[in-house]
Amino acid sequence: DGGITQSPKYLFRKEGQNVTLSCEQNLNHDAMYWYRQDPGQGLRLIYYSQIVNDFQKGDIAEGYSVSREKKESFPLTVTSAQKNPTAFYLCASIADAGREEQFFGPGTRLTVL
Amino acid sequence: GQSLEQPSEVTAVEGAIVQINCTYQTSGFYGLSWYQQHDGGAPTFLSYNALDGLEETGRFSSFLSRSDSYGYLLLQELQMKDSASYFCAVRVRGGSYIPTFGRGTSLIVHP
Numbered sequence: 266d267g268g269i270t271q272s273p274k275y276l277f278r279k280e281g282q283n284v285t286l287s288c289e290q291n292l293n294h295d296a297m298y299w300y301r302q303d304p305g306q307g308l309r310l311i312y313y314s315q316i317v318n319d320f321q322k323g324d325i326a327e328g329y330s331v332s333r334e335k336k337e338s339f340p341l342t343v344t345s346a347q348k349n350p351t352a353f354y355l356c357a358s359i360a361d362a363g364r365e366e367q368f369f370g371p372g373t374r375l376t377v378l
Numbered sequence: 379g380q381s382l383e384q385p386s387e388v389t390a391v392e393g394a395i396v397q398i399n400c401t402y403q404t405s406g407f408y409g410l411s412w413y414q415q416h417d418g419g420a421p422t423f424l425s426y427n428a429l430d431g432l433e434e435t436g437r438f439s440s441f442l443s444r445s446d447s448y449g450y451l452l453l454q455e456l457q458m459k460d461s462a463s464y465f466c467a468v469r470v471r472g473g474s475y476i477p478t479f480g481r482g483t484s485l486i487v488h489p
Contacts, residue, residue, distance in 0.1 A: 307465055308421070310478075315474055371420050372420055
């Protein structure tokens with residue numbers, strides 16, 4: 266079955282440590298996105314990538330980094346510079362800019378202790 | 379930038395009809411999408427409106443009025459499984475597809 270996978274589902278890290286969240290898709294989609302969701306909040310865009318080897322900052326990119334070396338993979342690194350990293354992180358993709366439906370992964374809940 | 383407003387919570391009983399409103403302020407508006415998200419789960423796409431009017435998909439319908447910068451999601455014959463958060467999202471004109479999401483409306487369906 267085609268889809269987006271994120272691993273792990275739950276992640277715990279100590280304050281000051283960098284952590285990388287995985288996002289893989291086998292939908293052959295061009296564009297991929299990372300969102301952060303806090304309780305009672307909507308989805309806020311961290312980074313997005315329209316094509317391989319290219320990505321742009323979203324609204325809340327500070328303290329995060331990404332790479333897009335392969336079409337199917339878009340990992341997100343939460344660095345120690347992110348002041349409040351505990352959140353639910355969602356990865357999404359879309360076939361191309363002409364489509365409207367974003368497909369989301371199951372999410373990773375990151376807790377920084 | 380863009381801003382969207384939705385009610386934070388709506389409650390209804392099983393079998394009823396409920397409407398979730400979304401008003402937006404944006405330049406270069408292109409279309410309005412709706413997503414459903416169950417607690418702890420991934421958002422799933424429900425509908426998209428680019429033109430004024432009503433789009434129907436089974437029990438769910440979505441409406442858009444571009445002149446009023448307003449849309450709504452209509453859920454009919456409510457079921458317990460419809461208890462979830464519902465997000466509207468705007469798309470603006472441009473080459474890249476970068477939606478802006480509202481804060482979401484928590485729908486609670488009572489038996």
